[in-house]
Structure formats: structure tokens, C-alpha cells
Amino acid sequence: MKTALDRGVKEGRLRYAGATLSDGGEEGFWVPAYLVEKDPSLATIAGIKANRELFEHPEDPEKSAFMGCPAGWNCQITAGNLFDAMELDKAGFELIDPGSGAGLAGAIAKAYERKEPWFGYYWAPTAVLGKYKMVKVDFGSGIDEDHYRACITKEECLDPKPTMYPPSPVDTVVTETFAKRAPEALAYLSSRSFSNQQLNTLLAWMEGYQADGEITMEHFLTEYESTWTQWVSPDVAKKVKQALSDL
Amino acid sequence: MSDQSWLTEIPQLDRHQLLEIRKTLDGAYRAFSREYGDNIEAFFDPLLSFLIGFEKLLLGTPWWMVIGVLAALAYVASRSWKLTVGVIVAFVLIGVFGMWDNTMRTMSIILVSTLVAIGLGVPIGIAMARSNRVQSIVTPMLDVMQTMPAFVYLIPVVMLLGIGKIPGVIAVVIYAIPPVIRLTNLGIRLVDKEVLEAATAYGASPTQRLLGVQLPLALPNIMAGINQTIMMALAMVVIASMIGVKGLGQPVLKSITNQYFTLGLLNGLAIVALAIIFDRVTQSYAKRTQQHLGGHDHG
Numbered sequence: 001m002k003t004a005l006d007r008g009v010k011e012g013r014l015r016y017a018g019a020t021l022s023d024g025g026e027e028g029f030w031v032p033a034y035l036v037e038k039d040p041s042l043a044t045i046a047g048i049k050a051n052r053e054l055f056e057h058p059e060d061p062e063k064s065a066f067m068g069c070p071a072g073w074n075c076q077i078t079a080g081n082l083f084d085a086m087e088l089d090k091a092g093f094e095l096i097d098p099g100s101g102a103g104l105a106g107a108i109a110k111a112y113e114r115k116e117p118w119f120g121y122y123w124a125p126t127a128v129l130g131k132y133k134m135v136k137v138d139f140g141s142g143i144d145e146d147h148y149r150a151c152i153t154k155e156e157c158l159d160p161k162p163t164m165y166p167p168s169p170v171d172t173v174v175t176e177t178f179a180k181r182a183p184e185a186l187a188y189l190s191s192r193s194f195s196n197q198q199l200n201t202l203l204a205w206m207e208g209y210q211a212d213g214e215i216t217m218e219h220f221l222t223e224y225e226s227t228w229t230q231w232v233s234p235d236v237a238k239k240v241k242q243a244l245s246d247l
Numbered sequence: 248m249s250d251q252s253w254l255t256e257i258p259q260l261d262r263h264q265l266l267e268i269r270k271t272l273d274g275a276y277r278a279f280s281r282e283y284g285d286n287i288e289a290f291f292d293p294l295l296s297f298l299i300g301f302e303k304l305l306l307g308t309p310w311w312m313v314i315g316v317l318a319a320l321a322y323v324a325s326r327s328w329k330l331t332v333g334v335i336v337a338f339v340l341i342g343v344f345g346m347w348d349n350t351m352r353t354m355s356i357i358l359v360s361t362l363v364a365i366g367l368g369v370p371i372g373i374a375m376a377r378s379n380r381v382q383s384i385v386t387p388m389l390d391v392m393q394t395m396p397a398f399v400y401l402i403p404v405v406m407l408l409g410i411g412k413i414p415g416v417i418a419v420v421i422y423a424i425p426p427v428i429r430l431t432n433l434g435i436r437l438v439d440k441e442v443l444e445a446a447t448a449y450g451a452s453p454t455q456r457l458l459g460v461q462l463p464l465a466l467p468n469i470m471a472g473i474n475q476t477i478m479m480a481l482a483m484v485v486i487a488s489m490i491g492v493k494g495l496g497q498p499v500l501k502s503i504t505n506q507y508f509t510l511g512l513l514n515g516l517a518i519v520a521l522a523i524i525f526d527r528v529t530q531s532y533a534k535r536t537q538q539h540l541g542g543h544d545h546g
Contacts, residue, residue: 060299070504071497072503072504099488100490102490110406110408111409114280114281215262
């Protein structure tokens with residue numbers, strides 16, 4: 001996808017307008033916050049391996065559970081390679097396939113509501129991470145982006161080494177004609193940027209209130225004034241506030 | 248809301264009211280799940296152990312033994328060489344195309360689910376046949392079970408029991424049990440009243456009537472119900488894989504996500520092969536038990 005977009009930019013038809021997610025898409029292995037509060041070592045992969053009896057496998061009493069990604073998702077490859085890189089199977093873990101995104105979210109919800117241990121892959125920004133406070137596990141390896149792109153993302157990776165997930169760039173892309181036609185809109189799109197923390201909270205709010213995009217927009221514009229006024233000029237801000245009060 | 252609006256748009260509950268309703272029900276379910284979840288999980292533990300053990304048995308047995316046992320069962324049930332050879336060929340092909348382990352896993356969970364469905368369904372069907380009131384209570388429940396989209400009851404089950412085999416069995420049983428219940432009910436109700444009267448005249452007790460007259464005469468309908476239950480159980484294999492049940496459903500799901508046509512086709516055909524084999528074997532057995540009745544009509 002990136003090659004196609006880059007080609008469009010080079011040919012002068014598209015333009016990257018700015019980072020929609022200031023932190024980039026975030027991926028990693030997570031454990032619930034209440035576990036780390038009781039035992040801070042569980043925020044590291046060594047701590048998890050040492051306490052593997054906590055993470056009971058639902059069907060095999062001898063093994064521990066690490067929940068990976070559903071079949072067919074790209075993260076199934078990366079999570080599987082990192083699982084091998086950190087020798088989690090030798091430590092007694094089994095990579096469980098949750099079947100679907102809904103199954104994965106449901107498993108986290110079940111464990112969190114019952115305050116049970118859980119260890120697996122998830123990503124941000126999402127409603128699940130906004131709703132359930134989780135701590136990202138530190139592999140102790142730092143981010144090795146070259147190795148990640150060269151090997152971890154590929155199914156045939158023969159010798160995966162541990163690396164934290166590098167942030168995935170999430171950008172706004174516009175057509176050149178739009179950029180020329182609407183420079184003020186372009187200025188807004190270029191400065192509009194969410195942190196994962198903000199977006200997680202908004203998505204969790206959206207799910208909690210079972211709201212759609214429009215209702216969440218109203219909520220965001222009313223509650224997060226300090227954020228969005230930074231993205232627009234003062235006149236535009238005034239117009240938006242006027243429209244909000246008319247709602 | 249202007250006066251115009253209800254003429255063009257149906258009046259609906261305010262968004263906040265709808266939200267309150269949804270939140271109350273969701274909250275109540277979460278509280279229920281927190282309170283009773285562990286007990287319900289413990290209740291299903293014996294079934295889970297049995298499922299795991301059965302799957303390990305099928306996976307661990309050498310392939311030629313599994314095919315041998317299946318072929319022997321097929322022959323004993325149907326006494327048809329064609330069917331037996333068909334079973335052998337189908338399973339050899341499944342192994343050759345690399346689908347053996349997944350097929351064993353699917354076979355184990357579907358067999359257990361079908362047995363549970365039949366074991367629960369036939370008695371419920373009998374109860375429905377005896378009483379119009381039971382029928383009027385159970386029929387709407389069957390309607391819901393057959394048409395409610397599977398994910399609607401799957402997600403609450405996952406919240407209660409986690410992902411894995413037990414929610415898979417529950418999902419398959421809910422979807423697959425209505426045919427056997429309905430057709431058992433129908434079959435028993437269709438038994439000729441005069442035959443029943445004759446049995447009573449000969450001094451048969453209600454149990455003897457049920458086991459000796461009603462069930463045998465209703466058997467064609469009950470077998471049709473069992474056939475439909477098997478088919479619908481296998482149809483649920485892909486949906487069950489969406490909550491982490493291993494087997495033939497997972498490659499199909501993978502092929503949907505990544506557009507791998509051949510992978511999906513091959514695994515789909517394996518599911519079809521399983522369905523046809525189970526069905527033909529049970530139907531042949533049923534036909535053979537009916538043969539003596541056919542003889543009676545002529546004699």
C-alpha cells in the first residue's frame with residue numbers, strides 16, 4: 001500500500017498531509033494493570049516467564065496461554081515470530097488463536113471483568129485498551145525496526161529476534177487537487193493529530209455510550225475544546241463553538 | 248420534534264432512553280457473568296475434559312486405524328460396499344491434502360455436539376408430542392434458536408465462558424438442535440391413532456407404547472431430524488472457529504480474510520465430505536431398521 005501511495009506522491013497526484021496518530025499505531029503484548037500493581041515484574045517478559053502458572057491455559061493444565069491474533073491477520077505472523085524469538089514455547093506457553101477480533105476482545109473483557117490474569121497481543125488505538133487499563137510488556141530488547149521489517153513481518157522468518165513493535169505511521173493523505181483547492185482545510189488536516197491515549201479514551205466512551213461517529217464528534221467538540229482549538233484558526237473556532245451551541 | 252415528523256418518520260424512543268435500556272441490560276449481564284461465571288465454567292468441566300480426551304484420542308490414533316474403524320462402522324451400519332469404499336477414499340484424500348488433523352478435530356467436536364443435540368432433542372421432542380402446552384412454549388424458543396444470528400448469543404457465551412471448545416459446543420447445539428426436536432414431535436404426533444388404540448387395547452403401558460409403538464413408527468421422521476441436525480452442526484463449523492475452536496473452520500476463515508480461494512474450497516469440501524458420510528451412514532442404518540416394517544406391510 002505504501003508503494004502505491006508513494007508513487008502517487010512522486011507523480012504529484014497525492015500529498016501526505018500529516019500524522020493522524022501522533023504516536024503511530026501501537027502494537028504489543030499486554031497484561032492487565034491490576035496484575036502489574038500486585039507484581040511489577042510482570043511488566044517484563046522475564047517476569048511473565050517466571051510466573052507462567054498465573055496464565056492458565058483453558059484446556060491444557062500443563063501449559064500457559066498466550067493469546068495471539070486471529071488466522072489471516074498480519075499480526076498473526078508478527079506475534080508468532082516474536083513468540084518464537086522469545087522462546088515462549090520452551091517456557092511452557094502455547095499460542096492460542098482466538099478465531100476472530102470479536103473473540104479476542106471478548107476474551108480480554110471476560111478476564112478483566114473477573115480480574116483474571118491475561119497475556120496476549122493487542123493494538124491501539126482501540127476501545128478495548130481505552131476501557132481496560134493494560135500495561136505493555138517490555139521485551140528488554142528496544143525497537144529494532146530494520147529487523148522487524150526484514151524478518152518479523154515475514155512468515156518465512158527463519159531466525160526471529162526479540163524486538164518491541166515499532167510504531168506504525170498513520171497519516172492523512174489528500175489529493176493534490178484538494179490541497180490546491182482548499183488550503184485552509186489542508187492546514188487543519190495537517191495539524192489535526194490524536195495521541196493514542198486520547199483516541200483510546202474516546203473510543204471507550206463511544207463504546208460505553210454505544211454512540212456512532214456523529215454523536216462522538218459532538219461529545220469530542222464539546223468536551224475536548226482545548227485540543228481541537230489548537231488545530232484551527234480562532235475564527236473557525238468561534239464558528240464551530242457557535243454551531244455547537246445551536247445543537 | 249416538529250408535528251410533521253411523526254407523519255413521515257415512525258416515532259422512536261429517545262436516544263437516551265434506548266441507551267439506558269441497553270446499558271441496564273448490559274450491566275445486568277456483566278454482573279451475572281461476574282457472579283455465576285466461575286460456577287457455570289465448573290459445571291461444564293466434565294464435558295470439557297471429555298472433549299479434550301476424545302480429540303486427543305482421534306489425533307493420536309494412527310491414520311490407518313481411524314480409517315479402518317470408520318470403514319468398519321460404515322459397513323456395519325449400511326452393509327453397502329460402495330459407501331465403505333467411499334468413506335475410505337474420502338478420508339485418504341483428506342489426509343493427502345494435508346487436512347487430517349483439522350478434520351479429526353472437527354469430527355471430534357461435531358460428533359460430541361451431535362450426540363448432545365440428539366440426547367437432549369429427542370426427549371424434548373417426546374415431551375412436546377405429549378402436551379400441546381409444552382409445544383406452544385417450546386416452539387417459539389426453537390424459532391429464536393434457529394434464526395437469531397449466531398454472534399448474538401456467541402458473544403455473551405464468550406464473556407461467560409471464554410473462547411474454546413465449550414462455547415463452540417454450545418453454539419453448535421443451539422443451532423443444530425431444533426430440527427431433531429421438531430421432527431421428533433412431528434413424527435410422534437403423526438403416528439396413527441388407531442395403532443395406539445390397538446396397543447392400549449392389548450394392555451400396553453405408556454412407556455411400552457412410547458418405546459414399542461410410537462418411537463419405531465416415528466423413526467423415519469426422527470431420522471430426518473437427525474440428518475438435518477448433523478448438517479446444521481457441520482454448517483456451524485466456521486462460526487465456531489470464530490471463537491477459537493480449532494478444526495476445518497479456521498483455514499476457511501483464513502481464506503476469507505486473505506482471499507485464498509483454493510484453501511477455502513478444499514477445507515469446505517472436507518466439511519461437505521464429513522457431512523455426507525455421517526448422513527449416509529445414519530440414513531442407511533435407519534433404512535435397514537425400517538426394512539422389517541416394509542416386510543410387514545406386504546405380509
